[in-house]
Amino acid sequence: MTDTPVFLRSKVIVEPLVDRFYAWLHTVAPIQAAMNLAYLQVPMLESYVQSPQVHIAASDNPALRGGYFVNIGAERSAEVKELLETIKRERADMLRLAAAVAEAQELLRANATGFDLTPLYPKLPPELGGLVELAYDTDNQASVRFIEPLAYASQAYVESRQSVQLSLEPGTERPFILSTPRLPGPDVLELPIPFRHPGLEELFRARTTASSLGRLREALELDDAQAVRLGTLLSDRPSLSEDRHVEAGGRIRYFGHACLVLQTPEAAIVTDPFISADSSAGDRYTLDDLPDRIDLALITHGHQDHIVLETLLQLRGRVGAIVVPRPSRGNLEDPSMALMLRHMGFPVIEVDDFEEVPFPGGKVVATPFLGEHCDLDIRGKSTYWVELAGRTAYVGADSSGIDPQLYRHVRNHLGTAHYAFLGMECDGAPLTWLYQALLTKPVTRKMSKSRKLSGSNAEQAAAIMTELGANEAYVYAMGEESWLGHVMATTYNEDTYQLKQVDEFLTWCADHGIKAGHLFGQQEWRW
Template sequence: MSNADLVRLREDVCVDPLINGWYAWAFLLSPAAASFVQTRNVGRVEGLLQRVEQIKDLMVGSHLMATSLPEISGDEASQIHEALDRHSASTEAATALRNAILAVDGLLAKMNGGPLTPFYRDVPDILKGAVELVYDRYHRPGFFLHERVLYEDGWMNRQSQTMRLYGPQVKRRPAFLLPRFSQSDVFDIDLPFTHAGYDVLFRSRYQPTPFEHVCAALNVDQQRAAMLRPLFEETETASSEIPCDMVTPPAAKIFRYFGHASILASINGKTFLTDPWIPAFSTTAEDATYGLRDLPQHIDYVIISHAHADHLNVETLLELRHRVGHVYVPRGAGRSVNDPSMKVMIESLGFERVQEVDYFEDINLGDVTLTALPFFGEHGDLDVTAKASYLLSTRDFRCAFLSDSKNIVPELYDRLAARLHGGVDLVFVGMECEGAPVNWLYEPVLTSRVPQRLATSRRLAASDCSEASDLAARLDASQVAIYAMGYERSLAYLIGKTSTDDDWSHQEARRFIAQCNTSSRRATLMRGRMEMVFP
């Protein structure tokens, strides 16, 4: 076969965007957060590798089984050491930034209510001009980071960004546990995420493309082209073959489920995609959803609710960048390590039209209005501003996407109902109400670990049955769709496990559905290949 022949990137090819060899997510994109997370990651892995060696020494001549060891072979341990060494320069830079931020933390203890001007001379040089010292209204000292300055100063090292491609014969590793190391059965691309060659690559997922064009776009020479070629399939036609059949009458509304919190909404001829995290491979299996090839060539608007990796997913965003018109994100202060700006972050991925939305701000998109709503819960009670739920409304239809919101303050939904002067036709609500303790995600960026007793009570949790029932009643919702439950096996690499019907969250969801079935309100659990159609 010649390179001029038309090919498509295979549906079952997985993509891992990497930063210093680690799976990319929000806290590795934001320079300030990354300085803490990367330092923590390296320390954990070095400790794990040391324990592996200690256990091996203890096993010599013993009757212990190999299953007593962590799932790391000797060769893998050696390769992980090599990966850490390969990225040591970036790790040193991250450590320098982290230490500088900690030094500013240390200055706070010296502030006693007097003027802060003298303290600026003690701010580390690498942060001067990027830090503002302040008192809050309780007279407590603190500081703001001007996050965009950190990006512009080069603390986001684009040379550390790579992309790994591999087929189904390679086991997909847990996203955050270990760095990726060299393997013979994967294909690594050493280009920053903003490189235009990725758009050519991911467009070929659905649009037949000459293989030589893909190689040229990615700077792949002839020798490496032979390694890349098995990840593509031959195709006989140059036509774009996207099997998306959401071509509907202008007044129709269709909501197609793409897994987790990803809903493709077609409303009055416009397309909206919420929290895109979409598996590379779509099948007809019971728990499989629609896949990347089932999306339209152009998506008018992407709407992202918050920066957790199952909602702001770097992997899927990069796959879709060339298809997306505009991205809407909640307005965030972007002034603290634990609350990075989603706008700046997504712009750093090469998106050009990213707009922030304030709570209760209406964005007029022709005959559809987008409104950002307050988002309570899911963040362990931390001061996180970059989070929002959304409402899409037309003259005669309203749909709310509540993501992982927890109904902590029911009066919020009274306010929304009063503002709407009527009910909501469709509400998407997350009910993963068990949630992980706050330390699970945020420990690296906190000044100290939350005590276990408190951490387990401050969980990253959404609404339970009673909370979901209450908000649905207050919004006078005609129909409720439960989503973001973690059912899809293809997403377990990032969530950490596949949810089952026995989980408490799913028991609560079933209770909620049963309650709705005894009333005029309908409830549906989004799972598999599902879509909802409204006239």
């Protein structure tokens, strides 16, 4: 039986975890992970242990959706308490590192007055020894620059924190990823292995190529009980879509959120891969619709809904390279996506503005990305220009039209796009929602709300189209898909400001002879 050909079922959910919290850039990159552990996750678990019912009630309140509340029933509070105690005991070095970062930044605030910074190095906490450089900008504003490659080689990067949890699509919304740890359960397979483990590549290859239970058991180093659980996640036949490849011309498919798959017979490109596993839904493209081989996966920026590790891990061994924007090199708020992905075993190409990446029959050009990051000094963000099969697509992600002249430069440099894909989440979450753990100096609520994770409003999107001159415009769904609730935690109705702005933009497009649409579910373009 262990040699029978099997495939990984299409409805398998993959959740990469770090100390049982859902993994994303800020919980994997070493310095940022320490800060999130110390100043977000531990306090949140302490709050839950003190008052589980408060968290449970808040999790059930639609008005508080997306808040930092632990959505675990009180009957399992002892397990949460045990997790908290384990983190405090086994991650003490990381907690001290986070405190050291805060101490170093306070040292600069108190002593960096424009004069020589050399005397401050001996005063830095020992946890930061050799890992940082102190520097001024030309306005004499001092900051700590982290030497990230060394952080990955230090005790700050602990692979034993990593694990993967596999289960079957439940048909219900999963708990919000930024707040609720994933506990063990009878219906999940726990894989206590790092994300780079070669067995994961073997497992996910079984979506397209037959394997066997015995082979997968050996690759993943499973015991008897784990092997039995894995067997429930396997099928004797693949569930791949027959039309997942194209025989001629070009095709773009919308897979939801900001995910596009652009294909010709020679190549396939996927943008911000975030793909449903629920092949029975019928209203979306899923993992079954992906081409067997992907030349490039384009990542626009480091937010948890755009560099989605639960999808990316399933593409390792299937993707030629992941293209990511080059960060600022050492800013606390701007960790390197390339470093993180390379430590997970991915081939990575790092690009700056207007650098080109060829692929068979076409090319990708990295283009600038404005705004959407709460005015933080983050360079790790990029839009993309994709040329294939004689047409061009501008992949705008959440880039904002705050300075429309940028898009005039893009047009002058690259020409006119046939398709423009734009993000219009124009009233996004405030600064502290995503970056609170990295802020060692408190900000006021008013300040936080003035700096939002916002894309373009109607006026800004219209300005982008005016300057870009694209023939067609399409607005991404803004977390409206029900299957994305565990990541997006957004709630809209017909009176929501963002949807009204989208309608206003679509009206503007109609008045100016531009074909346009608000994407939802699935859509396809062929030529």
